[in-house]
Amino acid sequence: MTIDTLRxxxxxxxxxxxxxxxxxxxxxxxxxxxxxxxxxxxxxxxxMYIIEHGKVRICVQAFDGREVTLTELxxxxxxxxxxxxxxxxxxxxxxxxxxxxxxxxxxxxxLSFMRSKPDVALEMLTAxxxxxxxxxxxxxxxxxxxxxxxxxxxxxxADRAADILAExxxxxxFIISAVLFFNLWVLINTWLLADSAFDAYPYLLLSTxxxxxxxxxxxxxLMSQNRQSHKDRLRSEIDYQINLKNxxxxxxxxxxxxxxxxxYLQLASEK
Numbered sequence: 001m002t003i004d005t006l007r008x009x010x011x012x013x014x015x016x017x018x019x020x021x022x023x024x025x026x027x028x029x030x031x032x033x034x035x036x037x038x039x040x041x042x043x044x045x046x047x048m049y050i051i052e053h054g055k056v057r058i059c060v061q062a063f064d065g066r067e068v069t070l071t072e073l074x075x076x077x078x079x080x081x082x083x084x085x086x087x088x089x090x091x092x093x094x095x096x097x098x099x100x101x102x103x104x105x106x107x108x109x110x111l112s113f114m115r116s117k118p119d120v121a122l123e124m125l126t127a128x129x130x131x132x133x134x135x136x137x138x139x140x141x142x143x144x145x146x147x148x149x150x151x152x153x154x155x156x157x158a159d160r161a162a163d164i165l166a167e168x169x170x171x172x173x174f175i176i177s178a179v180l181f182f183n184l185w186v187l188i189n190t191w192l193l194a195d196s197a198f199d200a201y202p203y204l205l206l207s208t209x210x211x212x213x214x215x216x217x218x219x220x221x222l223m224s225q226n227r228q229s230h231k232d233r234l235r236s237e238i239d240y241q242i243n244l245k246n247x248x249x250x251x252x253x254x255x256x257x258x259x260x261x262x263x264y265l266q267l268a269s270e271k
Contacts (some may be wrong), residue, residue, distance in 0.1 A: 003020045027050070027067065028100070034099050042089050043090045046107045049105075054099050055074050058094055069266075072097060095204045162220050162224045
């Protein structure tokens, strides 16, 4: 990995040339195929990864058994640093989403580098705080986009027509139009045509037309309401996923910050 590639990682972007060169010499290159598991939840944590190219998906298993993607990382991103620092087991799964080349930094080499360069600990604290803010924004945008995509994929011509008719049938435009039409109908058949009226009192033709309109309008409105109910269920599901992702991400970031704080205080005391 070149120094320029290394500096694309927020964690190391402020390193001087000599420090960045020293760190790059500790990295090992790892080529991975798509759908390869780099590690699973519970595996021993002994390395940090930096993506040179390709994509890696970080995910966890929810309580109901579904796979929940926390984030998808690309070129210049890093992951695995939590277990690298505290030596604990992995808290999530890492899956290669696209063929990728990774730079691997072992725990032993990293801790040795941290002891010689304590300023790196401060850089990592800043990078993790920025990731927390960015993750919340990405999750919010992702949820909005998912709702629109889901609705667009399910929307048919009949659904569009039902929505338009239901919207018009439940508006003041429809009420005013119906009142004007009924009054005009009565006026024509009562006063203008008189004895030659085509629908004289009690206006049976008008009554039949109104009954047919009501019969047809009711299921159209129900169709639109059913679609709205589906949309509400979808929105509730996405809200649940957002809350779950935020909860997992916040817990993970808090643990990382606590670990980094302990490491930095220890390095500061040693200096």
